[in-house]
Amino acid sequence: MDSLLENLFFKEKKLKITFYGIGYVGLVQAAVLADAGHEVCCVDIDQDKIDKLKDGIIPIYEPGLSNLVQDNYNQGRLTFTTDAKQGVEFGQLQFIAVGTPPDEDGSADLKYVLKVAETIATYMTTNKVIINKSTVPVGTADKVTAKVKSILAQRKSHDSLLATHDSFTVVSNPEFLKEGSAVADCQKPDRIIIGTDSASAEELMRELYAPFNRNHEKIIVMDIRSAELTKYAANCMLATKISFMNEMANIAERVGADIEAVRHGIGSDPRIGYQFIYPGCGYGGSCFPKDVQALVRTTEAIGYESEILKAVEAVNYRQKTKLFEYISQHFGENLKGKVFAIWGLAFKPNTDDMREAPSRVLMEALWEAGATVQAYDPEAMEETQRIYGVNGDLALMGTKESALKNADALVICTEWKSFRAPDFDLIKTELKNALIFDGRNMFDPARMQEKGFKYYSIGRVVKTNGGYQ
Ligand SMILES: NC(=O)c1ccc[n+]([C@@H]2O[C@H](COP(=O)([O-])OP(=O)(O)OC[C@H]3O[C@@H](n4cnc5c(N)ncnc54)[C@H](O)[C@@H]3O)[C@@H](O)[C@H]2O)c1
Incomplete structure (x- = not known):
């Protein structure tokens, strides 16, 4: 063990952990680690969020999260505070x-990460392992190290006692959870990436994750820069698969092919696989758009032109306008007086996250063209209300059925399970026209035609008498 950290570890059996940032990643990972027996202190600057958590109100929707947080809070393994000093004192880890949102130029904005580094350095009086779980560009660990060092140096110049209490190391431990199955992903991770050059930090991280590493070896240790890049590489690969399929869908509909048949045809090749090759109205969320953009900016900064990543971004940008394109093909550009029922607002099912959601691009285009929207989502209504406030052009409806009433068409933006087998007769009765624009290819076009619907979906055509329309 390196002497730097020697006196810190293994004095106590239980690990004490502090999380800064109690969002989709911080809250879930903190609750899962507490549930495994560790003691976790959660720090956030958002007073309202912390108050809610203390009152048993979970500020985000994530399956299984509510009980996990409440059980561990009640048992005292999980605590919540806005007092950063308390957080710094609490955790060895x-x-x-x-968050690492896009900066004005699309690169990852590190101000929140560096602020936490500053906070830790300001209050630490014992050795610490500082772990970057946020998605951060290559080189961020060096920036965090430099920030902590500079603050410690300032403190030392005022307080000579500090000289013996300033050992720290920075580890990269990117997160791979998926919103919608975040709890399960953290409980059974497919990999645990640890970027470090410190043997003792590695040992501590192994101890931390031991409860999740029993079935087979999931821990992959590497240098810090490779760990930082691994996270971007993973998200960019997944985004590339989606944009590739959307590109194929756009080709399919122009040449009279059915992208769903093509999807089955290529997915059966194990080198390609069935996962993540669904065509649709574009990817959204807090990760893919910003991470692809951030890596593009990184490549620009090092003088390398990433043609693939730029194309992935451009295809997705265009794909998000696809539903509006179909709608204006059908109705014309001026939609004044038209009403659209929208099913699904979240960027994907099983989350309430609306960041970069395709539904937002669609709604904003519809409003711009003079239309109004009646929308329903099983979980994202509150978030939609928060984003758009009181808006005469947006009615948030209590059920998927009520959203249909007297609308000119139904538009599907998110493939929630509860939309899979709707009452088509009711849809027809409630809508003014038997017309569906489906951004997630939920139904079979031939069946929809039989049922009397005009049905637009992504990259598919209805075969008629051997030809196509
Ligand atoms: N959401 C995902 O699915 C996901 C998956 C993997 C990785 N990530 C990455 O993890 C990071 C966090 O993402 P998220 O979706 O959880 O973000 P989020 O926006 O849900 O949560 C971030 C939280 O940090 C808090 N915060 C900001 N400054 C703070 C400070 N100085 N001290 C304490 N708290 C502070 C905010 O109030 C907020 O509650 C990002 O880098 C993201 O790219 C996200």
Whole structure:
């Protein structure tokens, strides 16, 4: 063990952990680690969020999260505070899980990460392992190290006692959870990436994750820069698969092919696989759009032109306008007086996250063209209300059925399970026209035609007498 950290570890059996940033990543990972027996202190600057958590109100929707948080809070393994000093004193392990949103130029904005680094350095009086769980560009661990060092140096110049209490190391431990199955992903991770050059930090991280590493070896240790890049590489690969399929869908509909048949045809090749090759109205969420963009900016900064990543971004941008394109093909550009029922607002099912959601691009285009929207989502209504406030052009409806009433068409933006087998007769009765624009290819076009619907979906055609329409 390196002497730097020697006196810190293994004095106590239980690990004490602090998380900064109690969002989709911080809250879930903190609750899962507490549930495994560790003691976790959660720090956020959002007073309202912390108050809610203390009152048993979970500020985000994630299956299984509510009980996990409440059980561990009641048993005292999970605590919530806005007092950063308390957080710094609490944990040997200091996890940074704050947001890294795009800066004005698209690169990852590190101000929240560096603010936490500053906070830790300001209050630490014992040795710490600082762990970057936020998605951060290559080189961020160096920036965090430099920030902590500079603050410690300032403190030392005022307080000579500090000289013996300033050992720290920075580890990269990117997160791979998926919103919608975040709890299960953290409980059974497919990999645990640890980027470090410190043997003792590695040992501590192994101890931390031991409860999740029993079935087979999931821990992959590497240098810090490779760990930082691994996260971007993973998200960019997944985004590439989606944009590739959307590109194929756009080709399919122009040449009279059915992208769903093509999807089955290629997915059966194990080198390709069935996962993540669904065509649709574009990817959204807090990760893919910003991470692809951030890696493009990184490549630009190092003088390398990433043609693939730029194309992935451009295809997705265009794909998000696809539903509006079909709608204006059908109705014309001026939609004044038209009403659209929208099913699904969240960027994907099983979450209430609306960040970069395709539904937002569609709604904003519809409003711009003079239309109004009646929308329903099983979980994202409150978030939609928060984003758009009181808006005469947007009615948030209590059920998927009520959203249909007297609308000119139904538009599907998110493939929630509850939309899979709707009452088509009711849809027809409630809508003014038997017309569906489906951004997630939920139904069979031939069946929809039989049922009397005009049905637009992504990359598919209805075969008629051997030809196509
Ligand atoms: N959401 C995902 O699915 C996901 C998956 C993997 C990785 N990530 C990455 O994890 C990071 C966090 O993402 P998220 O979706 O959880 O973000 P989020 O926006 O849900 O939560 C971030 C939280 O950090 C808090 N915060 C900001 N500054 C703070 C400070 N100085 N001290 C304490 N708290 C502070 C905010 O109030 C907020 O509650 C990002 O880098 C993201 O790219 C996200």
